[in-house]
Amino acid sequence: MSKLKLVSFVGLVVVVLVTLIILPACTKAAEPKVVTETVIETVVETVTETVIETVEEGGYAFYEEMREYAKAGEEYTGAPAAGHTLAFTNIMGGIPFCESVWQNIQDQWVLAGGDPADIFYADNQYDATIGLKNADIMLAKNPDVLINFQFDSKVNSIISTKFTQAGIPIIAVDVPTPNAPFMGCNNFYVSYLGGEYAIEAVEAQGGIDTIDAIILIQFPAGGDVLMLRSEGFYQAFVDKYGADVIDPITHRADGGAGEAEQANKAMTNILSTIPDAENVAMTSINEQTMSGCIAAIQTAGRWDSEKWFIVTMGCDDVGKQQIRDGLIDGAVAFFPEKYGEYLVPASVALMNDELVPPFLYVDNVVINSDNIDEWYPE
Amino acid sequence: MAENANAGISKKRHFKINNTAILFIILAGMFIIASYVGRPFFFSKLNLIPMINNLSFIGVVAAVLTMVMVTGEIDFSIGGNIGLTACLTALLLERGLPGWLVVVIVLATGAAMGAFNGMVVTVIGVNSMIATIGTMFIWRGIGYTLTNGESILAMNPVIDYIGRGFVFKVIPFPIVLLVVVFTITYIVMHHSKWGRKIYAIGSNPLASFLSGINVKKVKFIGFLICGMTASLGGLILTSLTAVGMPQHGQGLELLIISSIILGGTVLGGGKGTILGTLAGVFILSVLYNFLTIMNIYYFYMQIVQGTILILIVSTYEMKQTMIRRRT
Numbered sequence: 164m165s166k167l168k169l170v171s172f173v174g175l176v177v178v179v180l181v182t183l184i185i186l187p188a189c190t191k192a193a194e195p196k197v198v199t200e201t202v203i204e205t206v207v208e209t210v211t212e213t214v215i216e217t218v219e220e221g222g223y224a225f226y227e228e229m230r231e232y233a234k235a236g237e238e239y240t241g242a243p244a245a246g247h248t249l250a251f252t253n254i255m256g257g258i259p260f261c262e263s264v265w266q267n268i269q270d271q272w273v274l275a276g277g278d279p280a281d282i283f284y285a286d287n288q289y290d291a292t293i294g295l296k297n298a299d300i301m302l303a304k305n306p307d308v309l310i311n312f313q314f315d316s317k318v319n320s321i322i323s324t325k326f327t328q329a330g331i332p333i334i335a336v337d338v339p340t341p342n343a344p345f346m347g348c349n350n351f352y353v354s355y356l357g358g359e360y361a362i363e364a365v366e367a368q369g370g371i372d373t374i375d376a377i378i379l380i381q382f383p384a385g386g387d388v389l390m391l392r393s394e395g396f397y398q399a400f401v402d403k404y405g406a407d408v409i410d411p412i413t414h415r416a417d418g419g420a421g422e423a424e425q426a427n428k429a430m431t432n433i434l435s436t437i438p439d440a441e442n443v444a445m446t447s448i449n450e451q452t453m454s455g456c457i458a459a460i461q462t463a464g465r466w467d468s469e470k471w472f473i474v475t476m477g478c479d480d481v482g483k484q485q486i487r488d489g490l491i492d493g494a495v496a497f498f499p500e501k502y503g504e505y506l507v508p509a510s511v512a513l514m515n516d517e518l519v520p521p522f523l524y525v526d527n528v529v530i531n532s533d534n535i536d537e538w539y540p541e
Numbered sequence: 542m543a544e545n546a547n548a549g550i551s552k553k554r555h556f557k558i559n560n561t562a563i564l565f566i567i568l569a570g571m572f573i574i575a576s577y578v579g580r581p582f583f584f585s586k587l588n589l590i591p592m593i594n595n596l597s598f599i600g601v602v603a604a605v606l607t608m609v610m611v612t613g614e615i616d617f618s619i620g621g622n623i624g625l626t627a628c629l630t631a632l633l634l635e636r637g638l639p640g641w642l643v644v645v646i647v648l649a650t651g652a653a654m655g656a657f658n659g660m661v662v663t664v665i666g667v668n669s670m671i672a673t674i675g676t677m678f679i680w681r682g683i684g685y686t687l688t689n690g691e692s693i694l695a696m697n698p699v700i701d702y703i704g705r706g707f708v709f710k711v712i713p714f715p716i717v718l719l720v721v722v723f724t725i726t727y728i729v730m731h732h733s734k735w736g737r738k739i740y741a742i743g744s745n746p747l748a749s750f751l752s753g754i755n756v757k758k759v760k761f762i763g764f765l766i767c768g769m770t771a772s773l774g775g776l777i778l779t780s781l782t783a784v785g786m787p788q789h790g791q792g793l794e795l796l797i798i799s800s801i802i803l804g805g806t807v808l809g810g811g812k813g814t815i816l817g818t819l820a821g822v823f824i825l826s827v828l829y830n831f832l833t834i835m836n837i838y839y840f841y842m843q844i845v846q847g848t849i850l851i852l853i854v855s856t857y858e859m860k861q862t863m864i865r866r867r868t
Contacts, residue, residue: 256839286839291692291782292789296595300833303588315692317784383690384788417690 225517229508233271239511242276247514249282249507250306252297254314254337255420256286259479260449260499261312264336267503268310275511289420291318298322302329308510311343312336316388332513334506338388346505346523350391351398353495353527354446357474358399360493360529361444364472368442371404375440378433380418380426380447380456389448392476396446418452426455434463441465444472450482450494457490478530486535493531496538501525560805560857564820567853571824575831582834590713594704595781596826597715598623598774600819603797603804604726605770607818609763610801611730611743613810614662614669616764619771619797621680622654623790626775628684630700631693631785640699648772654680655768659761677794684787692786695779704780715777722770727815739763743810799850800825805857824849 232239251268253261265284272282283304285297294313301309302325309326311333313319319340326333333340337347365374377400379393393415400409416433419425426447437443447453453475460466468489475482478496485491505523512519530538576584583589602619609616626647633643654676661672706714730736741749742756750756779785804821806813825846832842 282836284836284838285833288839290788290791291784291786292778292793295782296829297833299591299595300588300830303585303591304582304834305587315782315784315786317692317694318782321781321783384685387691 223512223518223520225515226508226512226519229275229511230504232274233504233508237274239275239508243511243515244272244275244277244281244507247277247281247308247511248304248306249277249308249310249510249514250285250301250304251282251310252285252287252294252301252312254287254312255289258451259481260477260497263479263499264312264502267500268506269503271503271507275507287313289314291315294318295321298325302326302331305329306331307514309333310336310506310510311340312338313340314338314389316340334509334513334519336502336506344509344519344521344523346502346509346525348497348525348527350388351395353476353497354392354395355399356395356527356529357446357476357493357495358396360495360531361396361446361472361474362399362403364492365444368472371400371408374412374442374444376437376443377409377413378430378443378445378456379413379415380429380445380452381415382420382448382452383417384420392448393446396474400444418447418456423451423455423458426452427459428455430456430459431463434459434465441467442470442472444474446474446476449477450475450479450485450491453485453491454481457485474529483530483535483539486530486532489532493529496528496530498525498527560860561814561817561820563856564804564817564824564853568820568824568827571827571831575827575834579831579834583831588830588834590716592826592830593719594713594715596822597713597719598777598781599793599797599800599826600719600822601722601777602767602771602774602793603800603818603822604723604815605763605767606797607801607804607806607813607815608726608730608739609760609767610798610806610808611739611810611813612760612763613743613746614760614763615673615798615808616655616658616767616771617670617673617794617798618654618658618676618680619767619774620790620792620794621677621684622651622768622771623775623778623793624787625654625680625684625687626651626772627695627779627785627789628688628693628787629785630776630779631695632687634695634697634700634785635693640697643697644699644703644776647776648769651772651775652765652769654772655765656761658768659764662764663757663761681787681791688785688787690787692784692788694783695785696783700776700780701783702780704777704782715781718773718777722773723815723819730815735759740811743812745811796825799846803850803853 229239229243249272251265253265255261256265269279269282273279283301283306285300287294287297291314294315295318298309298311309331311319311322313322316339319335319338323333323341323343327342333343335343335345339345365371377397379397381393382389397409397413414433414437416429417425418429445456447456453473457466460471473491475485475491475494476497477499478494479499482491482494486494502525505525509519509523528538606616606619629650630643630647633646634640638646658669658673658676661667661676662669702714704715708714708717730739738749738754738759741752741754742759746756775790778789782789800821801813801818802808802821803824804813804817804819806818828846828849829842832845
């Protein structure tokens, strides 16, 4: 038996070594962005046709009218949501961003004359399997409209198929869903906007030559769309200074979905690879991850707010505090507390067989210490 | 003496049946309450069939994992196995392999993963909890490495059929798979020599060994089949979502093990029934479905789920204590 144990142990070691050698060669051949681009192209093609038809037919007057009520925070004339049902599957309950979206939808629903009991809610828990399960449950409840906030665009195609078959329209939030109007942020654009803002700060400091590193705290497991939320930042720098200057100083790390702990570890690892870097431009997918990163920089004794140019995405409650505390230079606001102002008018329009624009983009703004009180008075 | 022993066994059997019966009564009660309170949505074809469809991949894995747990071992790597299976399926389809061949390769890989677990546990002697927590990370890590953490579309007529096909255009195929797997495991566990060996090993491995049972072989085969079934679960999940992603099955191991424990299987081995596991899987699924229909927040669901698990398992323990006192 001891010989067998020895042979098994040696065998295990060999298997592990062979796996480590073979794995890099087996990594996914296809470029993930190709799929994203295909999905986006398909959506764009579909919606372009719709837009042309709609413009010919007279635009989105009903939706625009509802939007005006929503923006003003007034009751919608004629209570257009009365007697209708709305389903909302949230990407991940408990996260400040998602809670703000949900709260605003409920507020707007009431303003639109809807009964709070007629909104069906489910938490997708950032899990595609649960997202699908929730979609099935919502389908059984037969709502008039589904607002789908689910992280994987490819799984959304299955959800879309099921709801299309049932004749229930969908509105996609932040992640595209085939055959559905898209509401939310253009992840690449907001990230690019953040990059441009960081470049302004870098230029004021003395230009790119003074920058030792550019750090992108990403979440690859979140899918292609979420990757764009940091890659736009990088692209802004490349467009300004060229890839030959930017690529050698760019560092990417997986900071997780929003756990400060994982981001902290990722940042600690990066810091050890750039021991001499002092002037750094950095972004992350949200403010929770940035909290972990800043803690890691401070723990390493390398924090200097004058030398770290940080722009985050979202500007949730954590982000607002970070701006006020001088920890970050700016945050591209997604205004989750205004999402309902787009989603409910769009839902109400669909419920009343009216047309909805194919893309409902939030007007993003870079919030900094100079304008934070204007947008978010204390 | 022999009569006393037989009486003991008879009592124990009677007790097991009662536990399972109690579970089904609880399940029936939950169904009635959910149907009434959650009317008209819960008790509808539109809700119940997708619900069973969605629990099928959990059910097939839970059934076979029950066999492993009754031997006194555990397999935490099932979630990682599902994730890797999903990635492998999508990657192989992407490379143009025919669907049937992908199914064969993926199930064989699952069996290999199970065999690896079995070898580490039975030959090298590593505790199964530690070994399979280790392999859970390995399988998922390989999945992430192969896909760069991205999801990949997995569309193919054969794969589509596994999760979204219908038998005779009426019965969803995953439900058929669920019934088949539960029937086979039920027969093996409760009406075969192999099943008696499994219970004997779980009750007393040393006595089983001394009585001529090849303990390591039984455990090894249990792990192997468990790995293969987890891959079957991964195939169903990949088909249901039409996507292969390394995140598939994340956290599922705890849900599956909770269902099994809820069904009366003891972590130390020797006790547990397939019907109990079936009831456990259904109880947790019905609970999730009903609470979602009632618009209950996920945070509260977790509290309810945990409370029910503790309540039911405490009931088993209390009954066990009462029986010990009586005897």
